[in-house]
Amino acid sequence: SAVISQKPSRDICQRGTSLTIQCQVDSQVTMMFWYRQQPGQSLTLIATANQGSEATYESGFVIDKFPISRPNLTFSTLTVSNLSPEDSSIYLCSVETSGVTDTQYFGPGTRLTVL
Amino acid sequence: AQSVTQPDIHITVSEGASLELRCNYSYGATPYLFWYVQSPGQGLQLLLKYFSGDTLVQGIKxxxxxxxxxxxxxxxxxxxxxxxDAAEYFCAGGSGNTGKLIFGQGTTLQVKP
Structure with a gap:
C-alpha cells in the first residue's frame, strides 16, 4: 500500500472564497482520484487526476468549480472554488498503486466547513 | 446501471457477538469488490478485496x-x-478498466458493551 497525506486536515472557509487541498503520496502511482463525502453520505467520485493532462470529471462535476492539478506522479491538488455551504464535506484523495490493479488506498481526508 | 447497495444503514451488536454486514451489487460482469472501514474523523482503510478465484476472502482485523x-x-x-470495530463500513465495486469505484451507502456499526 501507499502512505497518503492530505493538507489541510480541516478548514473553515467563508462563502465565495476557495480552498486548495493537497494530496501527497510516498511513492509514484499511476492513478489518483478525488472523492467527496457529504455529511452522513457515501463517497462520490469527483474526478480522476491525470498526470500531464487535464483531469477527467464525473457527471455533475465541472472543472471551473473543482480545478485539479497533477504535476507529477506523487502529488495532486483539488481546489473547491466559489464556496457555498453546500460544499461543506469531507474531500478525500485516493491512489491506485502500480501493479495492484483497481485497489485504491485513501488519504485521511480534508473536512471543509463553509460558513 | 452499475450499483452497490448496502441494505442496512445502522446495525447494533453486542461485544463478542458475530457480525454480518450485507452488500449487493449490480454489474454487467463480475466486478472487483471491496470493503472499507472508516472510523470517526478518519479516512478509509481497506479491509479486504475480491478479484477472482476463492470466493471466501480473508482480510485484516x-x-x-x-x-x-x-x-x-x-x-x-x-x-x-x-x-x-464500531465504525462506518463501505462496500465498493470496480469494473476493472476505469479505476472508478462505486460505493454503497455505508453501514454504521454500533457495538454495545
Whole structure:
C-alpha cells in the first residue's frame, strides 16, 4: 500500500472564497482520484487526476468549480472554488498503486466547513 | 446501471457477538469488490478485496467476506466483534478498466458493551 497525506486536515472557509487541498503520496502511482463525502453520505467520485493532462470529471462535476492539478506522479491538488455551504464535506484523495490493479488506498481526508 | 447497495444503514451488536454486514451489487460482469472501514474523523482503510478465484476472502482485523454470484452479494463477517470495530463500513465495486469505484451507502456499526 501507499502512505497518503492530505493538507489541510480541516478548514473553515467563508462563502465565495476557495480552498486548495493537497494530496501527497510516498511513492509514484499511476492513478489518483478525488472523492467527496457529504455529511452522513457515501463517497462520490469527483474526478480522476491525470498526470500531464487535464483531469477527467464525473457527471455533475465541472472543472471551473473543482480545478485539479497533477504535476507529477506523487502529488495532486483539488481546489473547491466559489464556496457555498453546500460544499461543506469531507474531500478525500485516493491512489491506485502500480501493479495492484483497481485497489485504491485513501488519504485521511480534508473536512471543509463553509460558513 | 452499475450499483452497490448496502441494505442496512445502522446495525447494533453486542461485544463478542458475530457480525454480518450485507452488500449487493449490480454489474454487467463480475466486478472487483471491496470493503472499507472508516472510523470517526478518519479516512478509509481497506479491509479486504475480491478479484477472482476463492470466493471466501480473508482480510485484516479478523474480517472475512464471501462472494456469492448467485445472490449478487459480498457480505462481510466477523465471528466476534470488539468495541473498536464500531465504525462506518463501505462496500465498493470496480469494473476493472476505469479505476472508478462505486460505493454503497455505508453501514454504521454500533457495538454495545
Amino acid at each position: 479478523g474480517f472475512e467476506a464471501e462472494f456469492k454470484r448467485s445472490q449478487s452479494s459480498f457480505n462481510l463477517r466477523k465471528p466476534s466483534v470488539h468495541w473498536s
